[in-house]
Amino acid sequence: xxxxxxxxxxxxxxxxxxxxxxxAFAQTPxxxxxxxxxxxxxxxSPGGDYDLRSRLMSRHYNKHIPGNPSIVVRNMPGxxxxxxxxxxxKAAPRDGTVLHTIFQNMPxxxxxxxxxxxxxxREFGWIGNTTSTPNVINSWHTTGITKIEDVYTKELIVGAxxxxxxxxxxPAAMNAILGTKFKIVAGYPGGNDVNLxxxxxxxxxxxxxxxxxxxxxxxxxxxxxxxxxxxxxxxxRAKDLPDVPLMHELAKNEEDRAVLRFVSSxxxxxxxxxxxxxxxxxxxxxxxxxxxxxxxxxxFIAEADKVKMEFSPTTGEQAQVVAESMLNAPPKVIERxxxxxxxxxx
Numbered sequence: 001x002x003x004x005x006x007x008x009x010x011x012x013x014x015x016x017x018x019x020x021x022x023x024a025f026a027q028t029p030x031x032x033x034x035x036x037x038x039x040x041x042x043x044x045s046p047g048g049d050y051d052l053r054s055r056l057m058s059r060h061y062n063k064h065i066p067g068n069p070s071i072v073v074r075n076m077p078g079x080x081x082x083x084x085x086x087x088x089x090k091a092a093p094r095d096g097t098v099l100h101t102i103f104q105n106m107p108x109x110x111x112x113x114x115x116x117x118x119x120x121x122r123e124f125g126w127i128g129n130t131t132s133t134p135n136v137i138n139s140w141h142t143t144g145i146t147k148i149e150d151v152y153t154k155e156l157i158v159g160a161x162x163x164x165x166x167x168x169x170x171p172a173a174m175n176a177i178l179g180t181k182f183k184i185v186a187g188y189p190g191g192n193d194v195n196l197x198x199x200x201x202x203x204x205x206x207x208x209x210x211x212x213x214x215x216x217x218x219x220x221x222x223x224x225x226x227x228x229x230x231x232x233x234x235x236x237r238a239k240d241l242p243d244v245p246l247m248h249e250l251a252k253n254e255e256d257r258a259v260l261r262f263v264s265s266x267x268x269x270x271x272x273x274x275x276x277x278x279x280x281x282x283x284x285x286x287x288x289x290x291x292x293x294x295x296x297x298x299x300f301i302a303e304a305d306k307v308k309m310e311f312s313p314t315t316g317e318q319a320q321v322v323a324e325s326m327l328n329a330p331p332k333v334i335e336r337x338x339x340x341x342x343x344x345x346x
Contacts, residue, residue, distance in 0.1 A: 029286040032096070033067030040073045041092075041100040043084035048191055049213040051075065053130060053271055053309060054101045060300040064290035071099075077190075080162045081106060082116045089119035094278035096287065099127070102274050104266040105166055107326035112338035114164070122327065123277035125284045126320040128291035130271040131312050133212040134234035134241070137170055137182075138227045143204040148230040148245060151180045159194035159203035160186040164341070167194070167207030170233055173263055173340045174247065177256045182207070198227075205230075210270065211238055216308045234267040259336045262329050268314075268322035288316040 040058050044050045051073075058071040076084040081103030092098040107121045137158065139145040145156050151174075160167030163186050171182035185203055188194045195218070197203045211232065214222060221227045232238060233247045248260035275287060294300050295313040304311055 028066070029096075029283050030066035032283065033065055033069040036067070036069045036097060038062070038065075038069050038071045038096075039092075039098050040071050041084050041088065041098060042073060042075045043077060043081040043101070043103050045075055045077045045190055049210050049217070050101055050103075050271065052216075052307070056300075056303060056307070056309060057130070057273070057294065059303070060297055061290065061294050064293040064297070066286050066290075069097075079116055080164050082109065082114070082164075086116075086118040088124065088274070088276050092276045094276045096275060096279045096283035098276050099287075100274050101130075102269075102272055104270050104272070105169070107269070107323045108263070108266055108337070108341075109164065111327050111329065111334050112341055120277075121323045122320075124323075125275040125277070125279045125287070126269075126316040126323060127273040127275060127284075127287045128295070128316045129269050129314045129319040129322075130273070130295075131212060131310055132234070132268055132270050132314070133210055133310060133312070134232040134238050134246075134267055135166060135170070135208045135270075136211045136214070136229045136232045136241075136244070137174075137205065137207060138209065138214070138229050139205040140198045140203075141226050141228065142201065145204070145230070146228045148180070148250070151182060151230065152178075153181070155181045155183050156205055157183045157185060157203045158205040158207040159188050159197050160184055160207040161188050161190055161194065162186055165208070166233075167191075167209075169208075169263065169341055170231075170247065171207045173260065174231075174250070176340055177260060178250050178252075208233070211241065212310045215310070219308065233264050235261065235264055258330070258333050259340070262326070262333045262337055263340075265322070265326055265329075269319050272319045272323075273316075284316075291316065 040054055042051050042054045055073050058073050062068050062071050084100060085102060085106050088100050110117050110121055139156055145154060158171050168184050168186050171184055174180040175182055184207060191209060194206045229244050231247050232241055232244050237246055248257050248264055251257035251260050295311060
């Protein structure tokens, strides 16, 4: 008896299917993660908000992931966050065993066509965002500059970790669009090095830092008025900075305002956690719901309060919308942002 070509294909398919263990298809998230370890990739060197925040979560997250895998934090600095994001997209296992606290400006760098970018933020599995605290530009007390209006008439030297960092982007955008007089000194190894440079008098401020980071890492500087917050970068003012203007509020026309809002939009994913592209849907869902549960865990909240680290979480689904919206901005806005971000600093 001869089999039709269609029947023969079905038979061969059945044989091939039989060669794969049924457990590989029926494996639940709990069965998959049980006994495994998750690598938690941090895009900075040890210390600082990204690292400390990630390590805090690593001590609690596994309780809320089915199978309770162990979590190991691994620092992967380089390229101002691009190296770690590229690793996730190109080299990391796509099975739910790698997490990453992604730099907030990765969608912006992709949108403007940064040549080092090898990832697509739309393909990452967005697990959740831990805070929407604004970034801020500050001055050091010895400069005599205490408000943003001062920088329209007096030069302020600000330090930055690199030319592609927000510490360079924000003051450069304000110089080009608003006419401020920031002088940017880029190339410091990290934010802590800029802080030290302020104390030494090498620079008069920092081009960008998380408001939450200042509150948790240097509350004494705030209490003693060693630093002054000049402007905040976000879409909404922080409740405890009601009198500090948002960067886009300083624009004099709607076109400029649209560009500065685009530059500020990534604050909706200020400290977001992602996993690799291609993670099975049930595992991504488990990671998302585990993240949500961790954010409500009394033990987690107690430790966060103890170290004065603020969390104002949003879901992975909400974080994904924010990331994708950055790539859907009007082409004219993206092009102008590209010009700002690729222009030589002065």
